[in-house]
Amino acid sequence: MHDVVIRTQELSKHFGAFVAVDKISFDVPAGEIFGFLGANGAGKTTAMRMLSGLSRPTSGAATVAGFDVFTQPEEIKRTIGYMSQKFSLYEDLTVRENITFFGGIYGLSDSAIKEKSDLLIEQLGLQGEVKKLVGSLPLGWKQKLAFSVAMIHDPKIVFLDEPTGGVDPLTRRQFWELIYAAADRGVTIFVTTHYMDEAEYCHRVSIMVDGAIKALDTPRDLKQTYQAPTMDAVFYHLARGAQRSAD
């Protein structure tokens, strides 16, 4: 068993009387691809924001890479990468300018940025597009670039908030190859998704309904437990009891 890099204990977030996240507890070991599933409004994004230091939990406890979410959000920010559902690069900057900028705000030295961006451009096969504006690239490439940029400071954990929204299945597949490669290097991947085929790619999957975690296991065991042929069916079985409507 690897070290635990994310640990939450009865972590909750209330907005007034509304309980967005209701006492969630789980451990994520290093190098795992942890799928975080739930319908819209189930509380996934709120949970993820608490873990990434953006939002202060109401109660409970959680550590990310050994840092406390209540007292050490700045240390957490330094050790994690983040890519959101909205495409998160600047379209009016070139490929290299984007890499330089994000490297820069993570405090990388100029020489480190140079080295990193050369490597990254080579890995993604973007040599010909370095001076092109990101806005002119196809969506699949943008997404791969965004993922690589989120990894530029060698984070221990990467949070991906619906990273493959609006991308065709083939590109999604290629994107997941990047994720696997990162996990093989020991990076922990915490990913939310709407696509059930992607849920199958995860090592373990948790399913959130109405702010609470209803199930957490490997995709295979989940299918067995709920006697369902696909993850889609498992999700449907658990989520149809939801009280909250999608927002």
Add this chain to the structure above:
Amino acid sequence: MNQLLTFIRKEFLHVLRDRKTLLILFGLPIVQILLFGFALTNEVRNANIAIIDDAHDEASRSIIGMIAASRSFHAHALPGGHSSIDETFRSSGVKLIVLFPANFNTDLMHTQRARVQIIADASDPNTASTLTTYVSAIIADYQKARVQTTSLPYTISTNVRMLYNPQLKGAPNFVPGVMALVLMLVCVMMTSIAIVREKELGTMEILLVSPFKPMLVIVAKVVPYLLLSLVNVASILVLSVYVLDLPVQGSVVLLVAVSTVFIITSLALGLLISTITNSQQTAMLFSMMGMLLPTTLFSGFMFPIENMPLPLQIISNVVPARWYYIIVKSVMIKGLGFTAIWRELLVLVGMTGLLIVISLRKFKVRLA
């Protein structure tokens, strides 16, 4: 520090990439100055006026000669006589008619009471009153000249001096106004849009999860526009000195310092707008309606504040441009120093401090 520089460099790239914004940024002040300087002016030049001279004597001819020599008028004789007055106003572009009755000079010599009639087209009241003042002044000049030669026992001669702006040019009034307008517009709109754009695109979230301090995000957003606005101040001043012949009477250093304060006021306003809006379009609308309109109406450069009803005068006090306008006029046109403007400056600094505090509080450090 290195992180901040990276960020500022990125902001400059955004501005420089966007040709349209760039054009607005640097084209606006130039266009405004040239427009106000040469097109939208209250000065009356080359106004068409007509003269009916029934006297045809020495006095009337002298006055007509003086009128014709004036650059304000383009005078011509109206041959049709009195019956054509109405028709002239209606059909031609004539703004004013000067009418000398018969025996003008004789009346003047013997009864000491001669009459001249001035008929003006008052459908544009400002031009009408300006033109009648000009004509009356010319007639008064003529009278004065005659009085000196004939020497009457009692005369009151008025000695008028137009301080700070002897030629009554429009530029001293509008250059400070344009400065206030341009800085307000550029700073408020550009900063609010620059920040809201990050929210709209979702990059703000990425920035907030990074170790980069949210406070520095604001600094980095504001610095490029501060610098670009100073360039604007410089270009307005250069234009007004070399194109409009309006020298800076007071200290240029003081003027730039005060402008910097006003730029910061505007940037803080832009920041405030960005915290209460979520899309670039709303931010733009807010900036236009919320800033441009009050700035033009209440800064005092288009409509004198003293002429407004009391409630509007009170409202005008919260418009930062009003105070900046007073300061720029004092320093640039009247050549006054710090001691003359410190009260207005204090108001401006107070407003700026308040705006910064409010907007920083509203700027959500954590998105919760």
